[in-house]
Amino acid sequence: MTAILGISAFYHDSAAALIVDGNIVAAAQEERFTRKKHDASFPEKAIEYCLTEAGISVDELDYVGFYDKPLLKFDRLLQTYLAFAPRGFWSFAHTIPQWLQQKTHLRRELRKGLGGKYRKRFVFSEHHESHAASAFFPSPFDSAAILTIDGVGEWSTVTFGTGNGNRIELTHELRFPHSLGLLYTAMTYYCGFEVNGGEYKLMGLAPYGEPVYADLIRSTLLDMKSDGSFRMNMDYFAYCHGLTMTSKKFHRLFGGPPRRPESELTQREMNLAASIQVVTEELILCMVEHVSQVTGMQNLCLAGGVALNCVANGRIQREGPFENIWIQPAAGDAGGALGTALLIWHQLLKNPREAPTISTQETSAFGPGPQQEEVVQFLEQEQAVYEIEENEDELCRRVAALIADGKVVGWMQGRMEYGPRALGNRSILGDPRNPEMQKRINLKVKFRESFRPFAPAVRQENVHEYFEMEPGQSSPYMLIVTNVQQSKRIDVNSTATGLEKLEQVRSVIPAVTHVDHSARIQTVSAEQNRLFHKLLTEFHQQTNCPVLVNTSFNLRDEPIVCTPQDAYRCFLLTGMDILVIGNVILFREQQRHAEIL
Incomplete structure (x- = not known):
C-alpha cells in the first residue's frame, strides 16, 4: 500500500487530499470543519478526516506533498518589493515577518501540523504544476492540452502544456505581475x-x-x-x-x-x-x-x-x-492538494494511468458522510421532531411533491462535495418554475444579494430540451454556462434596467434563468449520483419538469454544511421548510426551536 497526502495551506482555502494506491480516498477543505469561510490555516481537521476515512495513521503515510514552492514565492515577494521600493514599505512590513516566522520554514510547520509523527519525505510541487495535475490526472482523457489560470503561484499566473498518460509537462507561462x-x-x-x-x-x-x-x-x-x-x-x-x-x-x-x-x-x-x-x-x-x-x-x-x-x-x-473540455471541480487553491498527491503518484513514482470512461472524481464527493445512527442520536439530543422514511422511492416521491408545492428543501445525502459547488449532496432545492423562488431563497434562506442567480440541476437525458446543449452533453460540476432553449423562453417587452430586470419572468423555469437567458448548468446522470437523479426523475414525473433549483447548503459568508449539526443549525436559522438528512425528514413548523422568518 502506498498512501500519499496532499496539502494546500497558508494562503487561501486550505485543504487536504489522500490517495491510496492511486485511488482518491478522501479530500476536503478545512473551512468545512472549522466553519471559517476560506480558512487558510494548516488543514489539521481536514487531514484528520482523510486519515480516518482511509483507516490509517500519520506514520503510515509514504509521502506528503505541498502544492507550491514557498521559497520561490518568497523570492517573488522580495524581488517585487525591491522593484517598487520605497513605495512598498508598509506592505513589506506587514507581510515579511509572517514569512520569516512561518512560510520560509515550511517543513518545520508541516511536521508540527502532523504532530511530529511524520518522518519521511516532503515533496513540494510548483503551484501551477499542482493545478495542472489536478486538471489532467482525474480527467477522462488519455492525452490533453492543459491550461491553468489564477492570480499568482510562485511567479506564474498562466501556464499551458500537455498531459500524456502518466505525465504532464508545462511549456509556456505568463509571469507576475501580469495576471x-x-x-x-x-x-x-x-x-x-x-x-x-x-x-x-x-x-x-x-x-x-x-x-x-x-x-x-x-x-x-x-x-x-x-x-x-x-x-x-x-x-x-x-x-x-x-x-x-x-x-x-x-x-x-x-x-x-x-x-x-x-x-x-x-x-x-x-x-x-x-x-x-x-x-x-x-x-x-x-x-x-x-x-x-x-x-x-x-x-x-x-x-x-x-x-x-x-x-x-x-x-x-x-x-x-x-x-x-474537462474542468477540475475544485479548480482553486483547494484543488492543489489533490493535484500534488496525484503528481507524486504518477510523475514522481512513475505509476501508470489509464483514463477512465468518466472522470475519477465522479460527483467529487470525497468528504465525510453521516450515518443514520449519528443523525438520529443528535436529533434526539436536540429534542427535534422527525420521521424516518425507509423506502428510498417513497422518500424521493414525497420530497419531489413538497418541492412542487413550493417548499424549500435542505438536502443532505452521502459524502460532502470537494470544491466550491454543492452538486446534490449538500444542496438547497426548490421549484425552478416558481417566479418567486430565486428572491425567496436569496433573501429568506441564504440572506444574500437578491441579484445572485441559482443553478439548475437537470437530468442529463433531458438537458437539450431545456438548454442549448447537445443531447446527452454533460456538465456535472456546475462549471458551464449556456442559454435556456428558445422554446422555453418567454418574451419580455420592457425598458427595465439594472436590478429591475429581476422582476421579469423570462422562461418557464424563471428561478434558474438569469437576466440574459443564461444558466449555470449541472447535469445529473444515474451513474454519477443515483439518488439525486432519482429525485429529479420523480419531480419530472410529477410536474413534467426535469429541473430543480440547486444551490449550496449554507448561510451567507459561511461554508457549505459538513455535519448533521451544521445542517440542523442552518435549517433552524433560515426560512427553509424541510430538512432531509439521509432518510430522516424534518418539517420546520414542527420544530419548537425554529425561528420565525
Whole structure:
C-alpha cells in the first residue's frame, strides 16, 4: 500500500487530499470543519478526516506533498518589493515577518501540523504544476492540452502544456505581475466585493450591466496580444506594493473611489462587471485558441481559480477549437492538494494511468458522510421532531411533491462535495418554475444579494430540451454556462434596467434563468449520483419538469454544511421548510426551536 497526502495551506482555502494506491480516498477543505469561510490555516481537521476515512495513521503515510514552492514565492515577494521600493514599505512590513516566522520554514510547520509523527519525505510541487495535475490526472482523457489560470503561484499566473498518460509537462507561462486573475480580483475589490471570495458575485452581476468600459480597460489597463498574453499597466494597480488592489489612478480612471462593501449597487458597478467579464472572456478565448495551435490536442483540461468563471467556460465549449473540455471541480487553491498527491503518484513514482470512461472524481464527493445512527442520536439530543422514511422511492416521491408545492428543501445525502459547488449532496432545492423562488431563497434562506442567480440541476437525458446543449452533453460540476432553449423562453417587452430586470419572468423555469437567458448548468446522470437523479426523475414525473433549483447548503459568508449539526443549525436559522438528512425528514413548523422568518 502506498498512501500519499496532499496539502494546500497558508494562503487561501486550505485543504487536504489522500490517495491510496492511486485511488482518491478522501479530500476536503478545512473551512468545512472549522466553519471559517476560506480558512487558510494548516488543514489539521481536514487531514484528520482523510486519515480516518482511509483507516490509517500519520506514520503510515509514504509521502506528503505541498502544492507550491514557498521559497520561490518568497523570492517573488522580495524581488517585487525591491522593484517598487520605497513605495512598498508598509506592505513589506506587514507581510515579511509572517514569512520569516512561518512560510520560509515550511517543513518545520508541516511536521508540527502532523504532530511530529511524520518522518519521511516532503515533496513540494510548483503551484501551477499542482493545478495542472489536478486538471489532467482525474480527467477522462488519455492525452490533453492543459491550461491553468489564477492570480499568482510562485511567479506564474498562466501556464499551458500537455498531459500524456502518466505525465504532464508545462511549456509556456505568463509571469507576475501580469495576471488575469488579479485583474479580475482588482475589479472585484473596486466594485465593493471581497477579494478572493467575491469574484463570482462580480460574474453574476455582469448581465445587469453593459460593457461600456471594455474599450477603456483594453486601451488603458492592458496591452493585449492575439495569443492571449498581455501586459498590465501597473500604474493603475497597487497589489505589488500596497495593501489594496487598485491605485488612485485606477479610481480616477473609473470616476471615483471603490464602492463601500454592502452599500447600494449602482449602474456603474453593473457596467464595470459587464466590462471586465467581456475582456476576460476575450483573453481566455485567445489563450485557448493559441494553446490549441501550439499543442495540436483535441482535448483541454482547465484549472486555477479563473477556471471557475463558468461564463467563460461556456464560451470555450461553444466557440473554442477543442472537441472536449474537462474542468477540475475544485479548480482553486483547494484543488492543489489533490493535484500534488496525484503528481507524486504518477510523475514522481512513475505509476501508470489509464483514463477512465468518466472522470475519477465522479460527483467529487470525497468528504465525510453521516450515518443514520449519528443523525438520529443528535436529533434526539436536540429534542427535534422527525420521521424516518425507509423506502428510498417513497422518500424521493414525497420530497419531489413538497418541492412542487413550493417548499424549500435542505438536502443532505452521502459524502460532502470537494470544491466550491454543492452538486446534490449538500444542496438547497426548490421549484425552478416558481417566479418567486430565486428572491425567496436569496433573501429568506441564504440572506444574500437578491441579484445572485441559482443553478439548475437537470437530468442529463433531458438537458437539450431545456438548454442549448447537445443531447446527452454533460456538465456535472456546475462549471458551464449556456442559454435556456428558445422554446422555453418567454418574451419580455420592457425598458427595465439594472436590478429591475429581476422582476421579469423570462422562461418557464424563471428561478434558474438569469437576466440574459443564461444558466449555470449541472447535469445529473444515474451513474454519477443515483439518488439525486432519482429525485429529479420523480419531480419530472410529477410536474413534467426535469429541473430543480440547486444551490449550496449554507448561510451567507459561511461554508457549505459538513455535519448533521451544521445542517440542523442552518435549517433552524433560515426560512427553509424541510430538512432531509439521509432518510430522516424534518418539517420546520414542527420544530419548537425554529425561528420565525
